[in-house]
Amino acid sequence: MSWERRLYTAAHPFAYPLLRGLARRGPVVRVPGVGVVVNDAATARRVLMDGEAFRKDGPGSPGDLWTPVLGPSVLLNMEGDGHRALRRRLTDLFTPAYSDALCARVLAGPLDAVAARLAAGAEVDLVDVMRHAAGAVIARVIGLDADEAACRELFEQGERIVAMVSLRTRRLSPAQVARARAVLEPLGGAAAKAYAAGDESTVMGRMRALGLSEDEARGAAGAFFLTGTETVATLVPRLIALLHDTRHLDRVAADRSLLDAAIDEAMRVATPTPVMLRSVHAPARIGETAVRPGDRVLIATHNCxxxxxxxxxxxxQPPELRRLWFGAGPHFCIGYPLAMAEIRRVAGTLLDAAPLAVTGRAAARGVLLPAYRTLTVRKARA
Known part of the structure; x- marks a missing residue:
C-alpha cells in the first residue's frame, strides 16, 4: 500500500473506501443519504463554474457548516451580488509579491533554524516544522504578535476545530459551534485591533484600506484561519515524501524551475480538499443526471x-484539472498566492539541504485532512 493511501485510510477508515468505490460507479452517481457525487474533473469544473444553479449557501452546503461559526459574510458561504462585491474588494489582498514578502519575513528565522539543524546532520520532523510555520504565517495575517509556542498553540486550536468535521458531517452541533467560537473570539479581537491600527503592512490594515468593515475583516480572518492553515501544513510533508519516494527529490533540488510543477502534482495526488459541497438552487443537469433545488452535490475532488x-x-496536467483542489470560478481560493508562497519557501529550504533521506514516518488518525503524524528527514550522503 502506498503511503498516500495509508494516510487516507488512517484518516477515514470507512469513508475513504466508500469514496474510492464510488469512483468506479461512473462520472456522476446519485447516492441515497449522500447526494449526487461527481467523480469527473471536467464535470466538477462545470458545476463549480455555475454559481447560479450550484451554491455554497443552501442546505447541505459549506454554509450549513461554517455560517454558525463565522457569520454570514465570509466568502466561503456567500453567493450572488454580495459575494461578487466582497471578492472584488479582496482581490488584491494576497498578491504574489505581497504573499512572498510576507512569508519571507515571517519564516526567515524558523527556516534558518531548520537549515542549520539539517546541515549539522540532525533529524528534522517536517510535521513539527509546518505546525510552527503555518501558525506563524496565520498569526501575522490575523495581526497577532506570537512567539514560537503561541504559533504552535494557534495551529493546534485550528486543528481541533477542523477535526470536528468528517467527510460525512453536514452541520456542527451547538456544542461544537460554541467550542469553535470560543477559539475564534480572541483571534477576532486581535484582528479588530490590527484593523483599527490601520497599518497597511498588515493584512487587517490592508482590509481597512480596501474598504472592508471591521466585521468583514474579523470574519475573513476566521475563514483564513480555518481553511488555509492546515491545508498548507499537511501538504509540505506529503510533497517531500512523494518526491523522495519516487526519486524526484534530487532532480527538483538541482533544477528549481521544476518546483511549481512538483507542487501542483503533489496537490493533485494528495488533494488537500478531498471533497467540495454545493447545494442545488435551480433545476439543472450534471452530466446525464437531473438535479433539482435542495439536492446536495458532493464533488469528490480526490476521485477527480x-x-x-x-x-x-x-x-x-490536463486543462480540466487546473488546480481544481483550490476550486474554480467564483470561489477559486483567494488565498492561493499565500499558500504557494509558504509552500515554496519551506520546500526551498528543504531542497537546499538535499540529498535528504526519510528516516521515519507515521500516519495521523482522527483528522479531516489526511496527514503525516510525523515525517522525519535527515541529510543523506551524496
Missing amino acids: CRAYGPFDPTRP
Missing part, C-alpha cells in the same frame, strides 16, 4: 484528481 494516475511531476 486521482483518475489521472500516480505521482509524476514530469507529466503535464
